[in-house]
Amino acid sequence: MSIVKMRKMSLVAHNSERNKLLRIFIKNGCIEFVQSKDADTQDVREYADRIAKLESKQYKVAFALSFLKETVKSINLKEPDKKKHLSVNLKKENRLVGYEEYVEASKEEMELLARIADMEQINTRLTDIKSEISRIKGTISQLTVYKDIAIPFGMIKDTEKTFSLLGTIPAERVEELKSKMPEAAEGEFALTDKTAAVLIIAHKDHKEEIMTQLAICEFVRANLDFECSASEEIGRLEQKIHMLEEEQHKRLESVKGYLSYVETLKITYDFYSLEIEKVHAQELCLKTKKAIVMEGWVPVDKEKKLRSEIEKHCSRVEVEFRDPTEDEVPPTQTRNNKVVSAFDGITDMFGAPNYREKDPKLFVAFYYFLIFGFMLGDAGYGLLMALACFIFTAIKKPVKNSGQMIVMFGFCGVSTVLWGALFGGWFGATPAFMDKFNLYWFKPLEQPLIMFALALGVGLLQIGNGFALHGIATIKQGGIKNILLGVLKDFGWVVMIIGLFLFSPSLLSFLGIIKGELSAGVNLCVSIGTYVALVGAGMMLVSGVIGKKNPVKAVGGVFGNAYGAVNVVSDVLSYSRLFGLGLTSGVIGYVVNMLAYDVIVVMFCGGQWFGWIIAVPVLVIGHVFNLAINLLGAYVHDSRLQYIEFFGRFYEGSGHAFKPLGSGVKYTYIDN
Amino acid sequence: MEYLGIALALAGAALAVGLSGAGSSIGVANAGKAAAGVTAEDPDKFMKCLILQLLPATQGIYGFIVGFLSLIKLDMFSGSLTAISTAGGMGIFFACLPIAIGGLMSAIHQGKVAVSAIGLVAKRPEESTKGMLMTAMVETYALLAFLISFLAVFIPQWA
Numbered sequence: 001m002s003i004v005k006m007r008k009m010s011l012v013a014h015n016s017e018r019n020k021l022l023r024i025f026i027k028n029g030c031i032e033f034v035q036s037k038d039a040d041t042q043d044v045r046e047y048a049d050r051i052a053k054l055e056s057k058q059y060k061v062a063f064a065l066s067f068l069k070e071t072v073k074s075i076n077l078k079e080p081d082k083k084k085h086l087s088v089n090l091k092k093e094n095r096l097v098g099y100e101e102y103v104e105a106s107k108e109e110m111e112l113l114a115r116i117a118d119m120e121q122i123n124t125r126l127t128d129i130k131s132e133i134s135r136i137k138g139t140i141s142q143l144t145v146y147k148d149i150a151i152p153f154g155m156i157k158d159t160e161k162t163f164s165l166l167g168t169i170p171a172e173r174v175e176e177l178k179s180k181m182p183e184a185a186e187g188e189f190a191l192t193d194k195t196a197a198v199l200i201i202a203h204k205d206h207k208e209e210i211m212t213q214l215a216i217c218e219f220v221r222a223n224l225d226f227e228c229s230a231s232e233e234i235g236r237l238e239q240k241i242h243m244l245e246e247e248q249h250k251r252l253e254s255v256k257g258y259l260s261y262v263e264t265l266k267i268t269y270d271f272y273s274l275e276i277e278k279v280h281a282q283e284l285c286l287k288t289k290k291a292i293v294m295e296g297w298v299p300v301d302k303e304k305k306l307r308s309e310i311e312k313h314c315s316r317v318e319v320e321f322r323d324p325t326e327d328e329v330p331p332t333q334t335r336n337n338k339v340v341s342a343f344d345g346i347t348d349m350f351g352a353p354n355y356r357e358k359d360p361k362l363f364v365a366f367y368y369f370l371i372f373g374f375m376l377g378d379a380g381y382g383l384l385m386a387l388a389c390f391i392f393t394a395i396k397k398p399v400k401n402s403g404q405m406i407v408m409f410g411f412c413g414v415s416t417v418l419w420g421a422l423f424g425g426w427f428g429a430t431p432a433f434m435d436k437f438n439l440y441w442f443k444p445l446e447q448p449l450i451m452f453a454l455a456l457g458v459g460l461l462q463i464g465n466g467f468a469l470h471g472i473a474t475i476k477q478g479g480i481k482n483i484l485l486g487v488l489k490d491f492g493w494v495v496m497i498i499g500l501f502l503f504s505p506s507l508l509s510f511l512g513i514i515k516g517e518l519s520a521g522v523n524l525c526v527s528i529g530t531y532v533a534l535v536g537a538g539m540m541l542v543s544g545v546i547g548k549k550n551p552v553k554a555v556g557g558v559f560g561n562a563y564g565a566v567n568v569v570s571d572v573l574s575y576s577r578l579f580g581l582g583l584t585s586g587v588i589g590y591v592v593n594m595l596a597y598d599v600i601v602v603m604f605c606g607g608q609w610f611g612w613i614i615a616v617p618v619l620v621i622g623h624v625f626n627l628a629i630n631l632l633g634a635y636v637h638d639s640r641l642q643y644i645e646f647f648g649r650f651y652e653g654s655g656h657a658f659k660p661l662g663s664g665v666k667y668t669y670i671d672n
Numbered sequence: 673m674e675y676l677g678i679a680l681a682l683a684g685a686a687l688a689v690g691l692s693g694a695g696s697s698i699g700v701a702n703a704g705k706a707a708a709g710v711t712a713e714d715p716d717k718f719m720k721c722l723i724l725q726l727l728p729a730t731q732g733i734y735g736f737i738v739g740f741l742s743l744i745k746l747d748m749f750s751g752s753l754t755a756i757s758t759a760g761g762m763g764i765f766f767a768c769l770p771i772a773i774g775g776l777m778s779a780i781h782q783g784k785v786a787v788s789a790i791g792l793v794a795k796r797p798e799e800s801t802k803g804m805l806m807t808a809m810v811e812t813y814a815l816l817a818f819l820i821s822f823l824a825v826f827i828p829q830w831a
Contacts, residue, residue, distance in 0.1 A: 349801055349802070445826075448822070448823065448826060448827065449827070452823075574812070576815070576816070576819055577812065577815045579819065580734075580815045580818055580819050580822070581815075583737070583822065584730075584733065584734065584737060584818075587737045587740070587741070588733065588737070591737075591740055594749075598749065629726065629729065629730065629733065632723060632726060632727075633730060636727075636804055636805060636808040637808060637811075639801075639805060640805060640808055640809070643805070
């Protein structure tokens, strides 16, 4: 549990060594570049050009990946009954990729870019086909209304004496129009739901009269440019759609051939990421015509290896390491054992510790573990969680840190088993034999006050711990004032909380856990506790005076501290959520069991076997729902307690996490 | 008037379940509308949005638990009706109010924060946990209300 010491590397090298050096840095993954003093910006344009070039290639690769993903989706949609669906996995590859492999992949760059160009072409064609099909479908839907008019449209023409008109009117106007037609006119009507096609052939003498009638009936003249009849035209268009769809199918099939490129694409994408990182790193360096200066932070334990590698591969290099000076702020890398680092995600989300701060991860891991189980509080659920998470990790073997979160939930599952066993909760019930032999501590539903006290006790413990950590940090800063503050104020609180804990025996007997008369020991504990708590409170209040010469201000400081106690009390009460969430999961589990057994099996089915047919799904769904909703609650509220109640006491998280060269990869895990 | 006590207690249980459920459904519905919009743009964000949408659902559960405990207190599941005093019924009625009111209001407002958090997921999916935390802050007050309702319904021997 510690923050890794950092050393500052400074290096002067001949320009010819530059690429070799960068490669060594990436392979080792242990250096974060910083801006050299006076690094000028003369080459900004050159760097910007290189980055733009790399990014445009990277963009193409990204296109190919998303194209494949989208296309596979539409292939699957077209073949819904096929059992095995194709898939494109855009998650990180679950294996370590050596730097050589990236370089190897980049050698095939031209080939790959050509494939991507093919894909772009297919993509354009597919889009064209799609819009063409929808355009044709639009035309067909316009033509359908005319499909019962059998005359080829090329024949609808004016003659010397007659004129003809083709168009549509609203369906409800048909009768009206028919009745108003002069006798000399021939009309043909074809009805669909809403519109009717109208073909009128009449003598030219009646033209004006007919036109007026048509206008009243909202006639719209057809604007068609083909000679055959509508149904023939529709047939032709449908044929065309069929051909287009066939082509679409063929194109989609051809995309399947590109699926084997997915992994190469991913690696190539990350190769460009690495190259871009390299250019960004060089931007930070000071340069002359012949030489380059590189500076960066290296974890102390990597220094030896890095130095030897540099000396082995590069001859025209001068490298030195030194400790950070007072005013430098190195990046933070924490290193903990496997159990503690499983909980890294919680602290990292809040912010990495400052380089000179204490690493809180051990404490966070402990309290997160403790509180999570309390909130879920059911051994059956815990068992499921732990098994699922650990089996998953064992089978999948996630590389690097990718499985941390799952391992964390595994441990949380263990904690849940422990608390659940104490509470006698196994899937919302207590097995009969446990009841018989009293194999639990207490049942929250029977003695809720004990659980309430326990929740606040956990809160006091964690908050006291927070004060102690803050006190130690303050004292370490040195100076009389800081030492006094740390001892009186922070440890005043610690002493007070210890005093309060001495009350617990009497509290327990009050709640009926310890039976019988109060023993002398309990009474003694209470009186000692009272004095200890009073001393602590006194220390805390007195600390308000520190550093204030004006007596009025000193009194103000004392009152200020007294007022500050309100915050602490409210923070402790915030831990009552442990109680609330713990009860929630217990009660819902209980309700599910009752619904399944008492209501469905006994009440509705009279205890017959067939009652279980309905009861079992109710049990499974109910418990899964309960687990899911309470898992979410426990995760979120447990985090909150760490961030607000615990970190609020002592932790700033103002550092920035160590991001070595080569950490910006997106689809792969680099082996370094 | 023999059963007035029971009636009052049932009214309390009804309010606890009904109001907090109403609040939760408003909150979840609002968050769901936003979630559907974001998922339409990017189906991969579905899980993150769903989790945020679910956060205002808990108030309804708290209310349900309080209502359920009231029924247990009234010995409803034995099938027979045991009368309790009017004062006792009144007591359960008032004990149910904190989660009824607190659940209703906090769920509605938690839903609003959830909507914003879903907006956050749309723009910066990697920060979704922060959105979750902000949304969970509102829940504190529902939890406090639930605790008081729970203790007040469950601990005294209502008769």
